Amino acid sequence: MQDIQDQGSTNEYNPQAVESAAQQYWNARGAYEVTEDPSRPKFYCLAMLPYPSGALHMGHVRNYTIADVISRYQRMNGKNVLQPMGWDAFGLPAENAAIKNNTAPAKWTYKNIDHMRDQLKSLGYAIDWSREFATCRPDYYRWEQLMFTRLMKKGLAYRKNAVVNWDPVDQTVLANEQVIDGRGWRSGALVEKREILQWFLKITDYAQELLDGLDTLPGWPDAVKTMQRNWIGRSEGLEIHFAVENEAEPLTVFTTRPDTLMGVTFVSIAGEHPLALKAAKNNPKLAAFLDELKHGGVSEAELETQEKRGMDTGLFAIHPISGEKVPVWVANFVLMGYGTGAVMAVPGHDERDFEFAHKYQLPIKQVIAVAGVDPDYDPQHWKDWYSDKSRPDMRVVNSGELDGKSYREAFEFLAKKLEADNRGLRRVNWRLRDWGVSRQRYWGCPIPVIYCPKCEAVPVPEDQLPVVLPEDVAFSGVQSPIKADPAWRKTTCPQCGGAAERETDTFDTFMESSWYYARYTSPGANGQVDERANYWLPVDQYIGGIEHAILHLLYFRFYHKLMRDAGMVKSDEPATNLLCQGMVIAETFYRENTDGSKDWINPADVDIQRDEKARVIGAVLKSDGKPVQIGGIEKMSKSKNNGVDPQTMVDKFGADTVRLFSMFAAPPEQSLEWSEAGVEGMARFLRRFWREVITHVGQPDHPEVDPAALDAAQKTLRRQLHETIQKVSDDFGRRHAFNTAIAALMELLNALGKFTDQSDQGRAVRHEALESMVLLLNPVVPHVSHALWQALGHAQRVLDDQPWPQADAKALVRDSLTLAVQVNGKLRGTIEVAANASKEEAEALARAHPSVAAFLEGQAIRKVIVVPGKIVNIVAG
């Protein structure tokens, strides 16, 4: 046995010593710095990069521990594993903190990064820190500026008007988070909607590919794929032209339900529709209504729940089939930005139209029936089947030549008929909108555009990139310091050389997080990425919160396709497998003030009282010993003050215990309830494991395991070991069920505790089991494993390079099996039979079992059924 005192391992488990010794060893060797190695399979394991908010929270710890366990497991299985880390460093909180504390956002951000980096390092993650970057550095964001100027040239980046929140007192645009109950967060002024020119990326050009690509991602959770499909919102329908009385131009509507065409009783158009504007010219009442809609200032989501409102334009559309005149109304729920901004209203079968028709007394016609329910159609009361096109027995009625057709048949019939004489057109619409990337904030990547009075918007030439954001700035009020600085804005036009101004908006911070995974593959590359990207990409395992299911994960896929089309990467998708971890939750505590408001108390300041069954029966504040209220388990948050500080836990228990608890307490996709009692249980387990190893190595040397020489108990322990190897491998590698893997290792330790055999083979089997456990636990508690590996007599090494234990098929074979014996359906005993015993032998043994034999005494046996490996069933009487 080597002298291991100075490696941090002693007879008692001392986490601080063990962890600093292991970390020093890894750091000195650059143990987790990797390069491309075409001779080995690669594995790129990535957890979503953190925002440097100030300190790690438990959500981070959970996220990065999952990634670390997968990374180390894959490396022990021979993969060349990349696990990088960086900082999503731009964003509003830095700006808010700067305004509040009078510091520059850059300074605040870099300070936070330094602190959080130390925290991550203390957790012992196998990260290649040589690839670290912060997205707020010019050498990072210059490449997204370059990409943007190229997208401008390709027509994939363009400018259009879009609505923003305007604070009339602070004279600035506010982010949605800065609008609280409709008022500016600082000024308290009522926020107005304003239209300003903003930059967009044409993600809609990729809508079909983003949708189809989901079918190529079996390693992504279905929930995420469904959310993306709905967000992209492909919708197949017809555009139908309605002639308008006294108008030259027809009015075109988009419908997904042409089968209901004969139920149209009016047409609804958006307030911004050209026909509405035209009709309003000599209709002051309508003009006033349109004005009101425009300044109503509600978002698309609010429109859904808002009360339906409308006004008759006085115009009439001509029904394309019946030739009837139907009125044209303006309706507040018709969006100009979707379809054609005009809808053929079918109040009989569309719930919004139904509500609208009731409110304004417009006629309602039934044109769909479902066999059996048909007589129940009641124009006074909406029922769900009215709009259901998917019921197999649904048919068109009251519609002339469409009668009797199904939805699909009517759709095809009308598509052909209307297309034939240019009265309609098949058409696919998307819910997905182009990505608005302009933000009016300071702490972001400057949008690389110059405005010239003559040449308009000119991309900054590539040799003038990056456009650097000044970091040493002072805020006066909330205004962006670069907007407030004429000297920064002033420049010359790259095209004509005349005086010009810089764009002062910055990118949405989702821009930086859309391509960071690729940058990690190519540190220092003179370009967004270089050929190293094709070695590492796509990411093999991506890990992050489900809250990113749509925006980030969609932009991430979109940006990958942009890079592919720019020739930078070869794959179509950025990540093969995705794991979305659940939340970290904890008990909440509070005291109520006299006015009914609540003071939330941090769990760290509370002592929990339990009954003898460990049920929580009360809680007291540590400082005064008096009771506090228990508020229920919720997501850890600032507002409920129930966050548990990972640093405090690491200081108290050590990183390995914290890591072990966060992997053991729940399967990764589910909520994890933080419990200090649970953490203590993990610490006990590690102490026991430590003692077991130290006690074992204090005993005399032993021979190798000789499978042929093992007795039954030795064989049983060895079988449990190899079953555990099998289970842990599958749980870590395929199922990501880390909790059940750890549970199996705990059972194995229990079995070892009971196994007191001190014979040569007994010690040999124990040695095999302890050595395997050290390796199996290494992904979760790498510091403990590092120390105990040496304790077991091995030279110090990066344990992740030690091959993963393999289950020995021979050790798994059971030479005897336990069978239950039933007589007339009742269990009478169990028997041990040889694994290769015949049915006859099993039956004989069953009948010989004393309590079975006693029961059968004097009875005739009618039938015996033997289910091999399970049961012997005897029917007697």
Ligand code: ANZ
């Ligand atoms: C007639 C009809 C009858 C409709 C019926 C529905 C049910 P998705 O699936 O989201 O594409 N629509 C079209 N353009 C609109 C706009 N700009 N603003 C608001 N609503 C609009 O929805 C398409 C359906 O939404 C279309 O089909 C249209 O109403 C409405 F029983 O046409 B339908």
Ligand code: ZN
């Ligand atoms: Zn110019």
